[in-house]
Amino acid sequence: MSKAVLLLNLGTPAEPTAKGLRDFYKYFFSDPFVFDMNPLGRWMLRNLIILPFRAPKTAKDYATIWMDDGSPLKVYADRLQASVQKAYESAGEDVLVLNGMAYSKPRICDAMAELESKGRTEILVLPLFPQFSTATTASVFHEVRQEAAKWQSAPKLQFVDDLFAEPAFIRAWTDLIGKHLNEDEVDHVVFSYHGLPESNIKKSDSQNVCSFGSCCDQVTDSNRYCYRAQCMATTKNIVAELGWGEDRYSIAFQSRFGRQAWIQPYLDEHLEKLLETGVKKIAVVTPSFVSDCLETIHEIGIEYREQFMEGGGEAFQLVPNLNDEPVWFNSVYEISQSHQSPA
Secondary structure (H helix, E strand, O other): OOEEEEEEEEEOOOOHHHHHHHHHHHHHHHOOOOOOOOHHHHHHHHHHHHHHHHHHHHHHHHHHOOOOOOOOHHHHHHHHHHHHHHHHHOOOEEEEEEEEEOOOOOHHHHHHHHHHHHHOOEEEEEEOOOOOOOHHHHHHHHHHHHHHHOOOOOOOEOOOOOOOOOOHHHHHHHHHHHHOOOOHHHOOOEEEEOOHHHHHHHHOOOOOOOOOHHOOOOOOOOOOOOOOOOOHHHHHHHHHHHHHOHHHEEEEEEOOOOOOOOOOOEEHHHHHHHHOOOOOEEEOOOOOOOOOHHHHHHHHHHHHHHHHHEEEEEEEOOOOOOOOOOHHHHHHHHHHHOOOOOO
């Protein structure tokens, strides 16, 4: 069979303008995997609130993080794809590597069409989401399967559910933290993960074991696809490699909005508690992302930093994400190789 690797992500606006954000949000806020609500309610949220009001405001935030070559997520995704493609070519392996985005170009549908046109019948589907979630992983898997069903001859699909326990992924993060963290200048490290509504977590709780507490302390057969448990495990895997004690770090969740309950602890409240206990110098690490984006550079690097410093903090360091670090590119190649079916 002719092989391929499809690297998946949610996507990013094409330009930091109100139009660019509206074009992006038009797809994002239409996804029932992300916004599991009455279709009419989803339509009203998208068209009466998000597109007219949120898009222009968020466009200004995107303008502050925009790189010369475009959105950071797109820039780093392109560099990753090129690096993994080159690695396969250098190894003499005929494997085509493509990017696919759920809500922006290159769209998943276009990537799948290209794979069919080039006769790539064995596809490793590798989402760049370190932790499994129905809002991200399940959504892009669904689209890949929909597109594959349109092929004249069905391709063989192999899915990588998550990265949190992959040794190469953990090695990339420990290398990155060791490279960028100024340990002598911080008292505490916060591992911040993108939050999700509790209702989203319950979707993958097929055995009804979720209580949003100590049940997340270990990943077991019962909670294998619990996003919160995988976030906890990600941190434990990284700090074990670093040799840190439990007093050295903590975990929190960011980016919540709306009135429904989200997974806790919330990052804003967590930062306040750290200040109350005398922690004045912190660093923040973001292992639910693989590249810097609006949620890391702007939300944490600007908004949460201001909150912490105005509350009495003395130092706030945002550790850069994996971005285009060579160790990360090598890790993705290694992970994709390890999941390839034998020739």
